[in-house]
Amino acid sequence: MSTAPAATSDAGTRARFGVEPGVAVRAVVIAGLLLFVLIPVPSLVGSDWLTTFASTSIYAIVALGFGILYGRVGMISLGQVALLSVGVWIGARLAYGTGMPYPLLLLATGALTCVIGTLVGLPSLRLSGLYLALITLMFAGATTIVLSVTDFPNGGGGFKGRSATGALTTETPPVRRPSIAEGDVAFYRYIVVVAALMFLLALLHVATKPGRAWASIRESEPAALAAGVNITFYKMWAFALASFMTGVAGCLFASQVGVPRAITFRTQDSLTLAATALIGGIFSIWGAIVAAVFNQVLPFLFQAQWGINTNFLLIIFGVGLLQVLLTAPGGLAQQFPRDMANLGRLVWRGLRSLRPSRKSDP
């Protein structure tokens, strides 16, 4: 955001508050990247990569939720993947049990997950730091147990979906997808668009009143209170927003895999998500994308492409986390552009120093 002191003298109020060129450039770059991911990418990669990219988009939403809670408000939640599994469960049950149009299904799943996530967030009004982390981790553990005990999702139609044969059988039809995006490629695009909308929602929050209120809470609760911020309300709002987005992601996940299984969501995944979100960068919402790439693309590369045990990733994440915490608290989302800018400046300076000598050459 740091712009050179170019606008010196009579830059009127409008010029000072207007859209900076840097912001416009960034918007164009983001739109370009989004179009690239949407249009050519599916035809460039195979179906296994497409599945990976779809789940990367979904996990980017989950990491975004974690980023809002921790990066914006300073509340650490180690149960975000568990909350995703709650979203998957609700989404799958609603899909089997009702015939509502898919966008409505997404919203309903988001809303119900929002209620549960906000309840889980209630302790944050009294607890913070390690204690809140522990409570949310317990929630993750409890969710894992409930899902495996109930043979999630245990086949069958309707809301309850319990079938006499017990565990999931092959008779269970896959969770439905939107009628406009039944195929893998179409649904991948659908997921990317929904994820983009979630990022837009987060950006709108961060750039306006709630974002400023969250930042003030994060800085100091007494100061926020003195500034008239209703801390209870804004903390709950952050949990509600993060849980809503995670719920939407869960519904997408259910439709993406078709037959969701409890084994997909382990308690430790919530921890890995937190680690990768920190590596990606907790203070920038773009860090969520980096986090999702680490979380989904790397395991795919390791296991499916290179045949390496994915448990090695835990070591890599550990080292990465250590590096980030020690040297770049802003994570890769902040470090990478800075490194690139430095590199660009270096190249530019190199070129400039070459030019006069070239001119003097006869």
Add this chain to the structure above:
Amino acid sequence: MARPPVASSVPEERPVIDVSGLTVRFSGITPIDDVSLVFPVGTCGLIGPNGAGKTTFFNVLSGFVKPAAGTISAFGEDLLKMADFRRARWGLRRTFQTEMAIEQLSVYDNVAMIHEHSGAKRSTRRADVQAALEFVGLTMPPKTKVGTLNARERRLVEVARAVVGRPRLVLLDEPAAGLPDEETDHLSQVIRKIPDAFGALTILVDHDMSLVSSCCSTTAVLDFGKLIALGPTAEVLRDEQVLRAYLGTEEV
């Protein structure tokens, strides 16, 4: 409790803050002990040695601390009956001893954030924030992140936060702490202008006596939770009991 010695020469103006019999008790200690004082319009000083109860007094006004006894009437309203987060909307502003400008946010967002919760009209936000920044003399682009500013500029951002959105009572807790003398001069000019520019009563806590005497017409002195002097600043600073309280701490 009888009025303290110099109280007789308090300028006879409309009382804006009327504190009577204020007592705060934490288990075993009494940081504020039966304090009664009246602050008129303008900038008022509140001084005293460390641990005298100045910040506790501010915390009572902000609603962080519930007093054991006493009443506070501000502009004719009972301040103690108001919920803490509603006091900002009423017009209470405060800065803290430690810096509380939000590094993550821009200068504009820092000030706009206060405006948003002050109950002031949304349509006037941009102009009001701009006016507050001009008032304190911050000239950098409003989009500059506060994290990139120096100590003086951050203090000024805090003062801008304290004066935006129709303030009525501005509490400044050691605004000059950590600033070199030449930078304190600008700050004191800004503080002096607050009552006329915004019609707000300003209460200034500081250890810098030159700042207090240049800004404040009235000054109250606390020592071990008791009010030991209240009156025109120059008289108060000459008061023997005040000198003794300050010299007493210097000996330690």
